[in-house]
Amino acid sequence: MAEGTTGGEGLLFLTDEQLRKGIEAMFFAYRGFTADPDRILETMDYGRAHHRAIHFIHRSPGTTVSNLLAILGVTKQSLNRVLRSLIDDGLVEARVGKSDKRERNLYLTPKGQDLERQLSDAQRARMRAAYRAAGPAAVQGFRTVLEAMMDPEMRRQYQSLREGEK
Amino acid sequence: MAEGTTGGEGLLFLTDEQLRKGIEAMFFAYRGFTADPDRILETMDYGRAHHRAIHFIHRSPGTTVSNLLAILGVTKQSLNRVLRSLIDDGLVEARVGKSDKRERNLYLTPKGQDLERQLSDAQRARMRAAYRAAGPAAVQGFRTVLEAMMDPEMRRQYQSLREGEK
DNA sequence: TTGGAAAGTCAACAAGGCTGACGTAAATTC
DNA sequence: GAATTTACGTCAGCCTTGTTGACTTTCCAA
Numbered sequence: 131m132a133e134g135t136t137g138g139e140g141l142l143f144l145t146d147e148q149l150r151k152g153i154e155a156m157f158f159a160y161r162g163f164t165a166d167p168d169r170i171l172e173t174m175d176y177g178r179a180h181h182r183a184i185h186f187i188h189r190s191p192g193t194t195v196s197n198l199l200a201i202l203g204v205t206k207q208s209l210n211r212v213l214r215s216l217i218d219d220g221l222v223e224a225r226v227g228k229s230d231k232r233e234r235n236l237y238l239t240p241k242g243q244d245l246e247r248q249l250s251d252a253q254r255a256r257m258r259a260a261y262r263a264a265g266p267a268a269v270q271g272f273r274t275v276l277e278a279m280m281d282p283e284m285r286r287q288y289q290s291l292r293e294g295e296k
Numbered sequence: 297m298a299e300g301t302t303g304g305e306g307l308l309f310l311t312d313e314q315l316r317k318g319i320e321a322m323f324f325a326y327r328g329f330t331a332d333p334d335r336i337l338e339t340m341d342y343g344r345a346h347h348r349a350i351h352f353i354h355r356s357p358g359t360t361v362s363n364l365l366a367i368l369g370v371t372k373q374s375l376n377r378v379l380r381s382l383i384d385d386g387l388v389e390a391r392v393g394k395s396d397k398r399e400r401n402l403y404l405t406p407k408g409q410d411l412e413r414q415l416s417d418a419q420r421a422r423m424r425a426a427y428r429a430a431g432p433a434a435v436q437g438f439r440t441v442l443e444a445m446m447d448p449e450m451r452r453q454y455q456s457l458r459e460g461e462k
Numbered sequence: 463t464t465g466g467a468a469a470g471t472c473a474a475c476a477a478g479g480c481t482g483a484c485g486t487a488a489a490t491t492c
Numbered sequence: 493g494a495a496t497t498t499a500c501g502t503c504a505g506c507c508t509t510g511t512t513g514a515c516t517t518t519c520c521a522a
Contacts, residue, residue: 144427149420150355152427152439156329157348158450159442161369163322177477182323189316195500203327208479210501232488232499254315260444261310261318264437271430271437273318276325278426284324343508361469374510376470398468398519464522471516480507490497 166252174245179204179212181249184238187222188246192235194227201287221245332418340411345370345378347415350404353388354412358401360393367453387411 167181186201187193199209213236216222221242227233238246261269280288333347352367353359365375379402382388387408393399404412427435446454 144424146416146420149423149427150416152423152435153329153351153416153419154355154454155439155442156326158454159445160322160326161450162446163319165447179478185319189320196498204478205480206500207481207502211478214501227488227499230489230499234500250312250316250319253319254312256445257315257318258310260441261315263444264440267433268437268440269318271434272441273321274430274434275426275438276321278429279325279422280328281331284327288320288324345509370509371511372469373471373512377509380470393468396468396520398517400469465520466522467518467520469516469518472514474512476511477509478507479509481505482503484503485501487500488498490495492493492495 162256163253166256167249170248170252175215179208180216183209183212183216184221184242184246184249187236188238188243188250191237194233194235196233198236216242328422329419332422333415336414336418341381345374346382349375349378349382350387350408350412350415353402354404354409354416357403360399360401361390362399364402382408 164178168178171177171181182202183198186198190197195206195209195213198213199206202209213222213224217224219241220239223237223239223242224234225237227235264272277285277288330344334344337343337347348368349364352364356363361372361375361379364379365372368375379388379390383390385407386405389403389405389408390400391403393401430438443451443454
């Protein structure tokens with residue numbers, strides 16, 4: 131039985147030691163997860179905060195500032211600083227809302243899409259390598275545990291982003 | 297076939313869309329992962345950096361400052377600031393090395409152990425809940441993918457911390 | 463005995479979080 | 493039509509946690 135994760139009928143025996151290993155796995159893996167984009171970003175004047183904004187604008191083109199605030203979980207002032215530099219540098223475009231003119235709909239410009247592609251290519255390459263090394267069953271489990279680890283509100287955000295998936 | 301992760305004989309069909317979902321899963325799950333300790337820490341004057349130091353000193357009592365630097369991947373000055381406050385507040389003790397008096401061996405005081413327990417109890421509770429909700433097979437896969445996602449150097453750190461495990 | 467490693471410290475700086483306050487335009491409600 | 497609420501932007505100031513660079517002290521080892 132591998133690493134004592136299970137007993138007879140799917141009951142889990144979870145020692146503190148096993149849980150601690152999961153915790154450290156998250157810590158070290160997250161470092162790897164962000165390492166490649168971080169390397170690209172530091173050559174420009176951007177950081178992880180810019181990456182996150184770019185990612186979610188790419189994911190949901192036309193999203194509003196409020197939506198982004200909810201997803202990223204930061205303050206308006208903090209996001210604004212990041213968004214400001216992306217708009218000034220011509221990576222993001224903010225169009226006045228059509229039905230509600232108070233809103234700003236956010237889009238990546240071609241230049242923004244270029245950077246998005248660079249960043250996500252790097253991140254996907256690592257993810258793909260990890261998936262291949264681990265195999266299909268592991269991938270399924272990986273996603274299942276991560277989803278269970280999210281706060282309910284974040285899980286909703288995550289799942290709503292997955293709409294349109296088969 | 298669940299979510300198209302596999303074809304016939306274990307070959308993975310990984311669309312960009314699937315990889316992106318894995319990326320977002322990491323993002324949202326990491327937020328959940330740190331949420332509980334963060335809530336505890338903010339009531340005191342500590343942050344995530346203090347938590348990391350406490351965690352690894354607890355994990356390897358008597359570890360040196362250099363070891364900690366290698367594991368945490370920050371600069372000496374950055375770690376020193378955190379360590380300084382923990383020592384001043386009586387959570388960590390730095391004993392002059394026995395064989396090499398330049399080294400400082402780090403230990404948690406009883407007060408430090410109290411905080412460590414609070415933090416790890418909270419973090420383990422979430423991890424345990426996620427593990428239970430996902431099931432044993434998923435847990436196995438979770439750990440496998442995370443390990444594959446680490447940088448080789450970090451993987452060694454991770455695995456060396458696991459020595460002594462059966 | 464001298465070179466270099468380990469550790470600590472001081473100073474300065476930046477990114478990216480935060481709070482609070484204030485302004486404006488647009489939408490909504492009364 | 494007036495008052496209120498909403499969405500967004502911005503100014504000012506603070507904190508944590510990362511960085512670089514320079515310098516000192518201690519002390520092991522060649």
